[in-house]
Amino acid sequence: MRPFSSLGLKPFLWADEAAQKQIQARFYELSRKLHPDRTSHLPDEEREASEAQAAALNADYAKLRDVWRLMESVLATAKPDAGAPRKSGPPPSLAMEYFELQERLEDEGPSDELRVAADELRAEVEAEVRAAEAETLEVARRFPFAGFASQGADAPVPWTSADLASLAERLDRVRFGRSFLRDFDAKFARA
Amino acid sequence: MPIQIDLGSSSPRKAPEAKGLIVGIDLGTTNSLVAYARDGRPEVLKGENGETLLPSVLEIDASGKARQIGQGAKALRGSRPEDVLFSVKRLMGRTLKDISEDARRQIPYELVDDVASHQVKVKVGDRLLSPIEISAQILRALKERAEKALGQKVDRAVITVPAYFDDAQRTATKAAGRIAGLEVLRVFNEPTAAALGYGWSFEKPGTIAVFDLGGGTFDVSILRLEAAVLEVLATSGDTQLGGDDFDAALAEAAWNAFHASGLDLDTLDAAQQRHLRAEILAAAEEAKIRLGDVTTTEIRLGPAWFAGGASADKASFTITREAAEKLWAPLVDRAIERCRSALADAKLAPADLDDVVLVGGSTRLAYVQRRVEDFFGRKPNRTLHPDEAVALGAAVQADVLAGGTTDVVLIDVVPLSLGLETMGGVVEKLIPRNSTIPCGATQTFTTYADNQTGFDLHVLQGERETADACRSLARFTLRGVPPMVAGAARVEISFQVDADGILHVAAHEQMSGVAATIQVKPSYGLTDEEVERMLLESFDHAEEDLAERNLRIERIEADRILAATRAAMEKDARLLDADVEAATRAAMADLERLVAGTDHVAIRHGIEALDRASKPFAERRMNLAVEAAMKGKSIDEVERDLPAHPEVR
Numbered sequence: 086m087r088p089f090s091s092l093g094l095k096p097f098l099w100a101d102e103a104a105q106k107q108i109q110a111r112f113y114e115l116s117r118k119l120h121p122d123r124t125s126h127l128p129d130e131e132r133e134a135s136e137a138q139a140a141a142l143n144a145d146y147a148k149l150r151d152v153w154r155l156m157e158s159v160l161a162t163a164k165p166d167a168g169a170p171r172k173s174g175p176p177p178s179l180a181m182e183y184f185e186l187q188e189r190l191e192d193e194g195p196s197d198e199l200r201v202a203a204d205e206l207r208a209e210v211e212a213e214v215r216a217a218e219a220e221t222l223e224v225a226r227r228f229p230f231a232g233f234a235s236q237g238a239d240a241p242v243p244w245t246s247a248d249l250a251s252l253a254e255r256l257d258r259v260r261f262g263r264s265f266l267r268d269f270d271a272k273f274a275r276a
Numbered sequence: 277m278p279i280q281i282d283l284g285s286s287s288p289r290k291a292p293e294a295k296g297l298i299v300g301i302d303l304g305t306t307n308s309l310v311a312y313a314r315d316g317r318p319e320v321l322k323g324e325n326g327e328t329l330l331p332s333v334l335e336i337d338a339s340g341k342a343r344q345i346g347q348g349a350k351a352l353r354g355s356r357p358e359d360v361l362f363s364v365k366r367l368m369g370r371t372l373k374d375i376s377e378d379a380r381r382q383i384p385y386e387l388v389d390d391v392a393s394h395q396v397k398v399k400v401g402d403r404l405l406s407p408i409e410i411s412a413q414i415l416r417a418l419k420e421r422a423e424k425a426l427g428q429k430v431d432r433a434v435i436t437v438p439a440y441f442d443d444a445q446r447t448a449t450k451a452a453g454r455i456a457g458l459e460v461l462r463v464f465n466e467p468t469a470a471a472l473g474y475g476w477s478f479e480k481p482g483t484i485a486v487f488d489l490g491g492g493t494f495d496v497s498i499l500r501l502e503a504a505v506l507e508v509l510a511t512s513g514d515t516q517l518g519g520d521d522f523d524a525a526l527a528e529a530a531w532n533a534f535h536a537s538g539l540d541l542d543t544l545d546a547a548q549q550r551h552l553r554a555e556i557l558a559a560a561e562e563a564k565i566r567l568g569d570v571t572t573t574e575i576r577l578g579p580a581w582f583a584g585g586a587s588a589d590k591a592s593f594t595i596t597r598e599a600a601e602k603l604w605a606p607l608v609d610r611a612i613e614r615c616r617s618a619l620a621d622a623k624l625a626p627a628d629l630d631d632v633v634l635v636g637g638s639t640r641l642a643y644v645q646r647r648v649e650d651f652f653g654r655k656p657n658r659t660l661h662p663d664e665a666v667a668l669g670a671a672v673q674a675d676v677l678a679g680g681t682t683d684v685v686l687i688d689v690v691p692l693s694l695g696l697e698t699m700g701g702v703v704e705k706l707i708p709r710n711s712t713i714p715c716g717a718t719q720t721f722t723t724y725a726d727n728q729t730g731f732d733l734h735v736l737q738g739e740r741e742t743a744d745a746c747r748s749l750a751r752f753t754l755r756g757v758p759p760m761v762a763g764a765a766r767v768e769i770s771f772q773v774d775a776d777g778i779l780h781v782a783a784h785e786q787m788s789g790v791a792a793t794i795q796v797k798p799s800y801g802l803t804d805e806e807v808e809r810m811l812l813e814s815f816d817h818a819e820e821d822l823a824e825r826n827l828r829i830e831r832i833e834a835d836r837i838l839a840a841t842r843a844a845m846e847k848d849a850r851l852l853d854a855d856v857e858a859a860t861r862a863a864m865a866d867l868e869r870l871v872a873g874t875d876h877v878a879i880r881h882g883i884e885a886l887d888r889a890s891k892p893f894a895e896r897r898m899n900l901a902v903e904a905a906m907k908g909k910s911i912d913e914v915e916r917d918l919p920a921h922p923e924v925r
Contacts, residue, residue, distance in 0.1 A: 113502065113505045113507075113685075113687075116505070116685055116687055117504070117505070117685045120685045120686075120687065120775070121714060121774070121775035122462075122673075122676055122677060122685060122686065122775065123685060125461070125677055126679055136714050136774070136775075137716075139714050140714045140715050140716045140772065141716075143711070143712035143713070143714065143715050144711075144715060144716070146712070147711065147712065
């Protein structure tokens with residue numbers, strides 16, 4: 086299963102610093118075999134094949150070293166429709182406040198008072214995003230780096246589909262919150 | 277079988293039979309060098325007088341060839357603005373609008389936009405020279421220097437480029453190498469090359485920043501070094517920022533001061549103004565260097581510039597080091613901003629770095645060193661030779677590619693995001709900046725209207741959200757998609773970035789076996805034909821005159837077209853109307869007669885006349901090929917059947 090198989094890893098969602106070191110060492114080891122600098126003497130076909138492998142290796146390594154990209158990738162592989170983020174909007178608990186602020190910005194134009202209110206709301210949303218992130222990482226931590234897979238075998242995944250569903254739900258809140266913050270910042274930049 | 281759209285160099289990647297030596301070349305804005313690694317130990321190859329640097333300055337003669345390259349040409353810079361060319365690297369892969377107003381004002385030679393090849397050209401006399409062919413002349417001089425120094429043939433090279441060079445600039449550099457008779461095995465990022473000289477055989481792993489401020493370009497790269505591996509974590513830069521701009525800032529201040537003190541610019545014509553600018557600019561560069569030792573210096577003009585002579589104080593502009601640093605501050609601000617961005621992309625803080633390494637001639641300025649120290653919070657490391665480090669690293673990389681003794685692998689990144697324009701002029705990024713190369717990405721497109729049979733695709737590079745703010749790399753049209761309801765067709769576009777950081781694009785339709793034909797119009801630079809033409813033009817014909825050279829080229833072209841037309845007429849006689857056939861045969865007979873003569877302009881006209889006469893025939897053949905494609909022939913067959921004339925690009 087990508088992105089684990091190209092580096093010969095057992096599937097995981099969480100890698101601490103020591104694990105990251107091991108993954109990096111494996112990446113360097115494979116790069117020393119596959120990098121185009123090392124294969125320039127090979128016949129065209131073999132060279133192209135190893136360049137394609139190198140590209141896949143690079144793409145997978147980029148995912149493995151960023152927990153958010155790794156979770157996105159695992160979910161997209163397991164449930165292809167889970168990857169699409171929902172449309173951005175304020176978290177329901179803060180929706181009323183958000184719409185009021187937006188209306189006032191349109192009617193009254195920017196003001197100091199409005200800016201203070203917007204900053205407060207933003208801080209609340211941000212706190213929600215942080216909480217959602219913490220909950221998501223909690224799921225990831227349950228599946229720590231488990232070392233290298235035996236040659237040729239596709240290692241089984243340690244998670245159940247219920248685990249993935251719970252991960253997807255939490256990750257969705259994170260995406261949702263982050264994209265709301267982006268929109269919010271764009272909208273209230275003037276305020 | 278996908279359709280290959282090669283945006284990269286068309287030079288074959290396989291090494292040719294001839295096995296000369298492989299050298300490393302630093303093709304710089306102000307100076308160029310060539311180096312070679314003997315038993316893994318790189319050394320810079322010297323010129324006849326023992327000099328290591330070859331100033332990237334050319335004195336051009338009326339035929340567009342360099343009369344001299346290097347120190348001799350540089351000495352003429354202040355006095356011969358029209359035909360002494362310098363800092364041409366800043367023009368590589370650019371159009372006129374890419375070059376800032378400030379930079380353009382400081383270029384005394386004449387620039388013209390060449391619409392056909394979508395690049396800026398230099399006008400010398402009545403010749404238009406592309407930056408690629410000018411750079412090729414510098415490369416050829418380096419090749420000769422290397423052959424003399426090594427006593428052997430040199431036919432392959434690793435050429436360094438600023439890490440922040442985009443696809444167009446990299447492709448242009450590769451083409452220049454090819455025109456110079458060098459197979460370019462790798463286009464190699466300058467800060468990565470410098471890091472190679474810094475010491476890849478690290479006992480203890482570490483993370484460093486390379487701050488590379490050269491004559492015309494700035495790069496910053498964050499790298500991780502381990503035993504035998506060197507990984508670039510992030511890179512950023514500015515390809516229009518370098519020592520030239522420091523000179524220009526001084527020159528601009530001097531110009532304004534002379535103006536204020538009574539130098540009447542209105543009495544000077546355009547040519548005189550160019551002379552004056554060139555003289556001040558050359559003096560400004562010297563003043564910049566002097567300010568390293570003294571705290572005050574002056575830029576002096578000949579009294580002839582002042583109507584009725586001038587007193588000494590009018591003809592001299594005095595500047596203190598402090599005032600100069602004020603002029604330079606905005607330039608260094610830009611570089612520091614790039615450092616901030618590269619660190620952010622690498623997810624590091626300045627304190628996480630184990631060292632900050634300076635390279636590039638402009639890091640000799642104490643002011644630059646101070647600002648780097650302020651930002652990174654540590655004294656920068658100046659142990660690398662600012663001018664030679666990059667060339668030495670290139671030689672080591674050449675040794676690696678030659679299968680030499682050096683055991684190190686370089687893991688580099690793509691500097692700028694690559695993407696496609698989508699509806700509404702928005703850029704969809706397929707490959708984000710700082711992705712490790714080689715890398716790839718695919719994107720599936722579908723039709724948005726019923727019975728839509730073509731897609732216009734626009735390939736872009738840059739960080740901005742809208743297409744018009746990014747660099748346009750290529751536009752092409754994908755045709756022959758079978759008529760289906762909207763959304764049913766599936767066209768997969770795939771991007772591949774190779775180890776040179778150059779993009780290759782392929783496309784294919786997935787839903788049916790139906791083939792699609794393709795049209796590619798590179799938005800920039802040279803077509804393969806132009807590179808071939810320059811290759812022919814440049815090779816060992818130095819003693820022939822221009823007309824002779826043109827004649828050879830036109831004859832080759834005419835013979836090729838005559839053969840292609842003849843073959844097409846035989847093969848597809850049924851598509852030929854009587855009157856088209858008569859006109860085509862007449863044009864062919866004319867052209868054959870002209871080829872026997874010696875007038876290259878007449879031959880060119882003959883070729884164009886044949887083009888016009890055979891156009892209806894060529895179009896019919898083209899339509900037929902597209903129809904065949906839609907009936908489900910493989911793309912291979914269609915490509916084979918496409919008319920040889922006119923060519924489909």
